[in-house]
Amino acid sequence: xxxxxxxxxxxxxxxxxxxxxxxxxxxxxxxxxxxxxxxxxxxxxxxxxxxxxxxxxxxxxxxxxxxxxxxxxxxxxxxxxxxxxxxxxxxxxxxxxxxxxxxxxxxxxxxxxxxxxxxxxxxxxxxxxxxxxxxxxxxxxxxxxxxxxxxxxxxxxxxxxxxxxxxxxxxxxxxxxxxxxxxxxxxxxxxxxxxxxxxxxxxxxxxxxxxxxxxxxxxxxxxxxxxxxxxxxxxxxxxxxxxxxxxxxxxxxxxxxxxxxxxxxxxxxxxxxxxxxxxxxxxxxxxxxxxxxxxxxxxxxxxxxxxxxxxxxxxxxxxxxxxxxxxxxxxxxxxxxxxxxxxxxxxxxxxxxxxxxxxxxxxxxxxxxxxxxxxxxxxxxxxxxxxxxxxxxxxxxxxxxxxxxxxxxxxxxxxxxxxxxxxxxxxxxxxxxxxxxxxxxxxxxxxxxxxxxxxxxxxxxxxxxxxxxxxxxxxxxxxxxxxxxxxxxxxxxxxxxxxxxxxxxxxxxxx
Ligand code: FAD
Ligand code: 2HG
Ligand code: ZN
Numbered sequence: 039x040x041x042x043x044x045x046x047x048x049x050x051x052x053x054x055x056x057x058x059x060x061x062x063x064x065x066x067x068x069x070x071x072x073x074x075x076x077x078x079x080x081x082x083x084x085x086x087x088x089x090x091x092x093x094x095x096x097x098x099x100x101x102x103x104x105x106x107x108x109x110x111x112x113x114x115x116x117x118x119x120x121x122x123x124x125x126x127x128x129x130x131x132x133x134x135x136x137x138x139x140x141x142x143x144x145x146x147x148x149x150x151x152x153x154x155x156x157x158x159x160x161x162x163x164x165x166x167x168x169x170x171x172x173x174x175x176x177x178x179x180x181x182x183x184x185x186x187x188x189x190x191x192x193x194x195x196x197x198x199x200x201x202x203x204x205x206x207x208x209x210x211x212x213x214x215x216x217x218x219x220x221x222x223x224x225x226x227x228x229x230x231x232x233x234x235x236x237x238x239x240x241x242x243x244x245x246x247x248x249x250x251x252x253x254x255x256x257x258x259x260x261x262x263x264x265x266x267x268x269x270x271x272x273x274x275x276x277x278x279x280x281x282x283x284x285x286x287x288x289x290x291x292x293x294x295x296x297x298x299x300x301x302x303x304x305x306x307x308x309x310x311x312x313x314x315x316x317x318x319x320x321x322x323x324x325x326x327x328x329x330x331x332x333x334x335x336x337x338x339x340x341x342x343x344x345x346x347x348x349x350x351x352x353x354x355x356x357x358x359x360x361x362x363x364x365x366x367x368x369x370x371x372x373x374x375x376x377x378x379x380x381x382x383x384x385x386x387x388x389x390x391x392x393x394x395x396x397x398x399x400x401x402x403x404x405x406x407x408x409x410x411x412x413x414x415x416x417x418x419x420x421x422x423x424x425x426x427x428x429x430x431x432x433x434x435x436x437x438x439x440x441x442x443x444x445x446x447x448x449x450x451x452x453x454x455x456x457x458x459x460x461x462x463x464x465x466x467x468x469x470x471x472x473x474x475x476x477x478x479x480x481x482x483x484x485x486x487x488x489x490x491x492x493x494x495x496x497x498x499x500x501x502x503x504x505x506x507x508x509x510x511x512x513x514x515x516x517x518x519x520x521x522x523x524x525x526x527x528x529x530x531x532x533x534x535x536x537x538x539x540x541x542x543x544x545x546x547x548x549x
Pocket of ligand 3: 231463464471505
């Protein structure tokens with residue numbers, strides 16, 4: 039029988055790391071055609087923003103370089119820039135004035151949200167100005183009838199969820215970095231996350247955007263229309279552009295009604311071999327109430343358990359289970375949903391074809407706390423990996439049947455040169471995360487992994503970036519997932535919006 043006694047897990051907290059390792063010095067984009075920041079630029083910024091909204095080592099601010107460190111370094115401590123100036127505008131007008139000045143002076147700019155990105159897109163490759171959106175954090179409107187929320191781009195995802203809670207609505211996306219990431223960053227990376235299976239991608243739920251273009255003009259497409267077939271849908275270009283085409287300053291997004299009943303089901307499987315059957319059975323039995331189906335391997339389980347001391351099940355129930363699944367249901371009636379879950383569990387323990395049980399054991403959340411604890415276990419993998427060492431992160435789309443083969447090929451490839459390789463991901467979206475944890479970042483390990491992993495992905499016609507983006511990490515590998523014609527068009531679009539190349543140079547588009 040499923041155990042119902044869980045609740046020893048600690049809540050997951052996302053904290054930016056401040057480390058100084060640097061892989062691959064700034065290269066790529068021709069930063070030389072751009073101008074270096076001078077004191078006169080900072081003086082001008084001080085006419086647009088109060089001095090408290092400017093961090094700079096240059097006069098007239100004369101700040102300390104240490105104050106800029108958290109903005110220059112990414113969440114993994116893998117990418118480190120040398121910006122001498124961070125600007126924190128409060129309004130779209132301020133962003134527009136800053137961009138206009140930078141455009142005229144040819145000064146490169148990196149838009150930055152919560153700085154939780156995992157591909158080095160949010161930090162400079164050289165000394166670009168950092169335009170940090172954290173002071174743009176106002177809700178503009180919310181319509182409880184349609185569920186349409188309009189807000190500033192710098193609103194933190196979790197704050198938006200908290201705002202919606204009393205209105206009985208939820209954000210259509212959720213991710214482990216919710217306490218730090220911003221909706222503008224989510225849009226700019228087209229973040230996927232844990233609810234994509236149910237609510238789809240931001241390409242569908244974002245209804246409108248307000249964007250400051252590289253030359254300072256404001257593109258106002260902040261509509262609240264669900265239907266609008268008036269020509270090219272320009273806002274789609276900014277969803278996933280990673281700050282290379284403009285600065286997203288406002289977002290209009292469709293928020294779903296909050297489910298009346300939710301449950302988390304944690305399952306321990308003898309091996310990955312039974313997972314496809316479990317997934318199919320879950321889809322059949324749970325149909326409209328399934329809202330997430332997440333997988334992680336034994337190495338991931340041990341990592342989180344070792345790091346937090348948490349256990350999703352007793353050791354005796356886990357036994358030598360090699361694969362774990364977290365299923366979430368979101369429905370309108372707890373009794374009705376429970377019946378569906380019971381039918382599913384019955385089939386998993388006693389398959390109709392008389393085969394062996396598909397699962398070893400499992401746990402069902404019985405309270406909001408237990409629900410949160412089970413999710414914290416899954417969401418804690420990235421943080422636990424970061425606490426164990428330096429992490430090479432691969433975020434790929436391959437057929438679900440290839441999840442374990444692909445992870446094992448990476449394990450064999452790196453052998454004892456690294457501490458651990460863990461595999462986990464969003465089964466419902468065919469998205470596998472492979473985290474390779476090493477003592478330190480080295481060229482030797484990087485060269486073992488790349489392009490090896492991308493070649494494996496390409497052999498399945500998969501994606502080298504399922505949800506985290508391209509950033510600084512992968513422009514040179516884009517061809518593994520995009521053909522030459524597509525890359526050529528991407529370059530032309532970049533040129534059209536940003537012919538001076540000041541917007542987040544060296545990111546996404548290969549040279
Ligand atoms: P940043 O990291 O600040 O920026 C990301 C990119 O967007 C950069 O290129 C930046 O220049 C650009 N950008 C940011 N704001 C703007 C703006 N207003 N206008 C224009 N460009 C902008 N990602 C997923 O997809 N799914 C997950 O499940 C997931 N889980 C995560 C869990 C953890 C613990 C962590 C650390 C990260 C996770 N991520 C995940 C990656 C990351 O959190 C997301 O990509 C997130 O959307 C980034 O938001 P941010 O505000 O931190 O953006
Ligand atoms: C997740 O699904 C995130 O937990 C992070 O996308 C993945 O850190 C990673 O590799
Ligand atoms: Zn993910």
